[in-house]
Amino acid sequence: MAKMCKQFTKLALLAVFSASSAFISAQTTNSASSNNPYAPNPRSRSVQAADALSVPKVVFEGAANGPGVEFVSSTSIVKRDETAATTVVRTGAALSEKYTIGTSDILEIHLKGQQLRCRVYTVSEDGTIDFELAGGKVFVVSKTAFEIEKELDQRIALIGSIGVSVRVKERASHAVEITGSVSSPGVFQLHRDAVPLYVLNASVLPDQSTKLVRLIRLENGAVTEKTLELQKDSDCLIFPGDRLEYIPDDRTTIVGYFYIAGRASITGKQDLTANLTLSGVVAAVSLQKDAAKRIRIRTRTSEGTLKDLEYETRSIKSGKVADIGITQGSIVEFID
Secondary structure (H helix, E strand, O other), rough: HHHHHHHHHHHHHHHHHHHHHHHHHHHHHHHHHHHOOOOOOOOOOOOHHHHHEEEEEEEEOOOOOOOOEEEEOOOOOOOOOHHHHHHHOOOOHHHOOOOOOOOOEEEEEOOOOOOOOOEEEOOOOOOOOEHHOOOOEOOOOOHHHHHHHHHHHOOOOOOOOOEEEEEEEEEEOOEEEEEEOOOOOEEEOOOOEEHHHHHHHHHEEEEOEEEEEEEEEEOOOOEEEEEEEEEOOOOOOOOOOEEEEEHHHHHHHHEEEEEEEEEOOOOOEEEEEEEOOOHHHHHHHOOOOOOOOOEEEEEEEEOEEEEEEEEHHHHHHHOOOOOOOOOOOOOOEEEE
């Protein structure tokens, strides 16, 4: 009897051990399956091609309009990415948020923690400033003040400087010429690498009769011209070197012709629009710094003789002299 009890006890213990092993094995299998990174998620659903998203892409429509955005359908995208769906990289926006240094800009540089006064440096034509502590010339064109700070900091670290502060004291490289029906014509310096048209509108105060803006831009050696609507195109980006002529609606009507001669990018017979002025002609021919310094206007009097008037190009561009109207058959000559 005692022997049979021992055998029964041994069989019972073996059964309990087998059941425990099976339970542990099942739990291990379930855990491995749930933690397996390649196992399908039971809560996920299959995404069909019908769930493809319309995603934004940047479309460059030309420098005058700046980048735009259009939406395109993509059947290859089957999972929504909220960041990609809502974030669009806009080059124009980036340009309107920074100012990169150009030639003739004036920088104010101060060594932090030093008792010395700030030193002022003018960016030379080769794009450099002569900063002695950094070993001589430092190339700064197309860099922001913050980027110049970091570079100077690294170059003068050996002398124990605790930092450099760089500030743009005077801007001279981002010029835009404004002419036409505005309260404040002249040359304006942009405080960013690009600004929307409405920013300039707030500065120059267009006349109430002004409805259009003629944008003249030099691109890749060629002069381009585009007419913008003052209100509709107020977000159009304006870049350094652009020329803007604010014009009323009626000035687009052709009423005759005139001639351009001399040192100008546009010469020959031209359409004469209503109320065209000399400043508008200057803006259209895209004069460079080394271009003609004087302008001669030849008009025919009622007696049939030619009458000559001369003006300094700089005075016309800056608005220092009263604007001159261009009449039928006039000859506008750009001379030294």
